[in-house]
Amino acid sequence: MSKRAPADLRNTALVGHGDAGKTTLAERMLFKAGATSRPGSVKDRTSLFDYEPDEKERGHSIDAALAHFEWKGKDVNLVDCPGYPDYFGETVTGVAAADLVLVCVNAHAGVLVGTLRAWNAAEARQRAKAIVVTKTDLESKRLGAVLDDVRAAFGPRCLPYFAPPGVGDYRKAWTEAAVEADDALMLRYLEGAEITEDELLGAARKAVAKGLITPVVFVSAEQDDGVDRLLDLIVTLGPSPLDVPRRLVKASEPDAPPELIAPDPAAPFRGTVYKVQIDKHVGRIVHVRVLTGTLRHGDSFVVVPSGRREKAGHIFRPQGKEQKAIDSAGPGDLVALSKVEALHLGDTLAHENDGRIAVPSRYPRPMFGLAIRPKNRADEVKLAEATHKLAEESPTFTVKRDPTTGELVASGLSPLHVDVMLRRLKDRYGMEVETHKPRVPYKETINAVADGHYRHKKQSGGRGQFAEVFLRVEPAPPGAGLVWKWEVFGGSVPRNYESAIEKGVREAMARGVIAGYPIEDVTVAIVDGKHHDVDSSDAAFKIAGSRAFRDAALKARPGLLEPIMELEATVPAECLGDVSGDLNTRRARIRGMDQHGELQVIQADIPLSEAQEYARIITSLTSGRGSYTLEPSRFEHAPAGVQQQIVAAWKPHKDEDE
Numbered sequence: 048m049s050k051r052a053p054a055d056l057r058n059t060a061l062v063g064h065g066d067a068g069k070t071t072l073a074e075r076m077l078f079k080a081g082a083t084s085r086p087g088s089v090k091d092r093t094s095l096f097d098y099e100p101d102e103k104e105r106g107h108s109i110d111a112a113l114a115h116f117e118w119k120g121k122d123v124n125l126v127d128c129p130g131y132p133d134y135f136g137e138t139v140t141g142v143a144a145a146d147l148v149l150v151c152v153n154a155h156a157g158v159l160v161g162t163l164r165a166w167n168a169a170e171a172r173q174r175a176k177a178i179v180v181t182k183t184d185l186e187s188k189r190l191g192a193v194l195d196d197v198r199a200a201f202g203p204r205c206l207p208y209f210a211p212p213g214v215g216d217y218r219k220a221w222t223e224a225a226v227e228a229d230d231a232l233m234l235r236y237l238e239g240a241e242i243t244e245d246e247l248l249g250a251a252r253k254a255v256a257k258g259l260i261t262p263v264v265f266v267s268a269e270q271d272d273g274v275d276r277l278l279d280l281i282v283t284l285g286p287s288p289l290d291v292p293r294r295l296v297k298a299s300e301p302d303a304p305p306e307l308i309a310p311d312p313a314a315p316f317r318g319t320v321y322k323v324q325i326d327k328h329v330g331r332i333v334h335v336r337v338l339t340g341t342l343r344h345g346d347s348f349v350v351v352p353s354g355r356r357e358k359a360g361h362i363f364r365p366q367g368k369e370q371k372a373i374d375s376a377g378p379g380d381l382v383a384l385s386k387v388e389a390l391h392l393g394d395t396l397a398h399e400n401d402g403r404i405a406v407p408s409r410y411p412r413p414m415f416g417l418a419i420r421p422k423n424r425a426d427e428v429k430l431a432e433a434t435h436k437l438a439e440e441s442p443t444f445t446v447k448r449d450p451t452t453g454e455l456v457a458s459g460l461s462p463l464h465v466d467v468m469l470r471r472l473k474d475r476y477g478m479e480v481e482t483h484k485p486r487v488p489y490k491e492t493i494n495a496v497a498d499g500h501y502r503h504k505k506q507s508g509g510r511g512q513f514a515e516v517f518l519r520v521e522p523a524p525p526g527a528g529l530v531w532k533w534e535v536f537g538g539s540v541p542r543n544y545e546s547a548i549e550k551g552v553r554e555a556m557a558r559g560v561i562a563g564y565p566i567e568d569v570t571v572a573i574v575d576g577k578h579h580d581v582d583s584s585d586a587a588f589k590i591a592g593s594r595a596f597r598d599a600a601l602k603a604r605p606g607l608l609e610p611i612m613e614l615e616a617t618v619p620a621e622c623l624g625d626v627s628g629d630l631n632t633r634r635a636r637i638r639g640m641d642q643h644g645e646l647q648v649i650q651a652d653i654p655l656s657e658a659q660e661y662a663r664i665i666t667s668l669t670s671g672r673g674s675y676t677l678e679p680s681r682f683e684h685a686p687a688g689v690q691q692q693i694v695a696a697w698k699p700h701k702d703e704d705e
């Protein structure tokens with residue numbers, strides 16, 4: 048490919064609900080532009096975008112994939128994103144890379160939850176947008192109604208770009224919206240002056256970049272209808288990287304209003320890592336978007352804000368899974384670097400460490416977890432390495448040891464997402480795991496003030512063991528953990544045993560007293576005790592501290608705290624009754640409801656134990672048309688019924704200090 052100016056570059060992402068026909072459309076665009084000799088097909092497993100073996104097998108996209116082509120002298124980068132909510136992290140990735148986001152709406156299905164979420168992801172990053180109505184061959188007679196649906200959901204600024212038959216005439220609305228982006232033109236328009244096509248086009252381009260107009264195009268990738276018009280739209284109305292200032296913030300104040308910088312090719316280099324990929328053969332591939340300046344083969348740069356210096360070896364331009372080496376990359380270029388082990392997703396790279404980073408993308412939190420264990424116990428270390436690699440690639444997938452339950456928990460956006468990742472664990476790294484539902488990490492606490500006492504005495508010939516501790520426990524505020532007090536007067540317990548006693552108390556707290564979960568948020572005051580000059584020791588005081596605490600905690604009305612999550616469910620309005628009714632049976636408290644066109648958003652607080660299976664529940668309540676997010680919020684006292692069940696199920700093991 049010949050090297051072009053940034054003004055001729057068009058970074059474009061295809062997003063939208065699953066099955067909208069995005070990959071098929073991307074293939075058709077590549078083919079029409081002459082970049083491929085025939086359009087690849089998802090069904091025949093020949094798509095250049097869905098190149099991973101599991102994408103071919105499952106028949107849908109899982110990872111965002113990039114390819115490029117030329118159209119009418121412009122250089123188009125196209126990122127095809129998966130549509131299913133299970134892989135929503137990849138939509139965020141595609142939006143980060145693009146200047147124009149094409150939100151696809153299946154003509155047959157209309158605006159769906161996935162369409163709304165994709166639109167919102169583009170809005171959140173202030174990207175220019177266009178709507179692509181796909182599969183028009185299935186609904187050629189209803190396109191006017193589809194446009195109405197789109198305008199109801201995304202506003203009256205959604206205007207058809209070349210209306211097909213049956214879709215009214217929007218020329219006047221188009222002109223009026225376009226001149227809004229250009230004050231001088233607006234004046235002339237209001238005075239009734241003649242406005243040329245070129246002037247109008249210039250204004251329309253600005254209007255699209257500013258979000259004043261969202262063009263709507265109608266295509267059938269399968270029938271090859273409207274695809275060339277979409278390509279024309281991208282190159283004529285889509286912003287170039289030079290039209291969109293990049294947003295920087297101080298690494299130390301990421302929430303402050305961003306500073307805008309012009310994407311100048313002559314400025315010093317700055318770029319951002321928008322995707323990390325671990326390839327079986329090539330190893331680590333780091334995808335970088337150049338923000339300003341130029342990156343040349345062999346240049347070195349620093350990671351902000353750590354200041355670590357790295358070197359760009361070869362610079363590649365991806366075409367699906369193929370990588371072609373290029374010499375340099377300028378503003379807007381989407382390039383891949385290999386053999387740079389220490390670069391991570393979201394890193395900002397720059398010529399010098401000035402503490403300024405690109406505004407980071409926001410990914411949804413993993414909300415469905417499965418506890419995992421290697422089938423072969425000897426593989427613990429190998430498993431940790433492999434899951435680390437997987438998690439590096441996928442910002443919405445984590446593998447962490449739960450500090451409370453000790454379980455290794457793999458978390459993703461949905462059961463399907465976790466399933467896909469665990470299959471990759473097996474296929475790519477040969478690691479097979481057993482899975483089970485994770486235990487809920489409850490906590491214990493106390494609800495009253497109580498005194499505790501223990502006298503530890505053993506005489507078994509030779510030197511004995513002696514220690515006696517009196518203490519008091521009190522509830523402490525949430526989040527306080529352990530508040531430690533030493534109230535011993537007169538030296539009945541020498542201060543040099545304090546740390547041994549505290550150690551004993553902490554061990555007893557970690558073991559819990561009613562259900563085996565750690566006790567938190569208590570004040571422990573050591574008030575009195577006895578020691579013996581010969582027989583007392585740290586070990587003896589540790590035991591006494593531990594037992595005295597247990598004695599007090601059991602008398603202090605111990606109780607169970609359960610984790611509460613913030614749930615946000617987006618469902619078709621007609622499912623609202625079923626979804627909220629179901630939430631009421633799960634001890635959830637509904638905090639708010641919002642209507643967005645045909646969709647309803649419900650906010651609620653729900654105990655984690657009731658939300659672990661929510662992915663399956665919402666799918667069945669909405670026939671797969673609902674989606675949700677879940678964020679940890681706080682701990683609350685578990686109701687008596689729940690507490691009794693968990694306490695009854697607990698089988699205490701013998702005290703470890705005996």
Ligand SMILES: Nc1nc2c(ncn2[C@@H]2O[C@H](COP(=O)(O)OP(=O)(O)OP(=O)(O)O)[C@@H](O)[C@H]2O)c(=O)[nH]1
Nearest residue numbers: 065066067068069070071107108130182267268269
């Ligand atoms: N009738 C018709 N079918 C189409 C058209 N485009 C795609 N399809 C079919 O729709 C199905 C889904 O197409 P994909 O291109 O995989 O859709 P996608 O949006 O990439 O799906 P995800 O990646 O899973 O989000 C396939 O069976 C295609 O053959 C079209 O223009 N008309």
Ligand SMILES: [Mg+2]
Nearest residue numbers: 069070107108
């Ligand atoms: Mg796809």
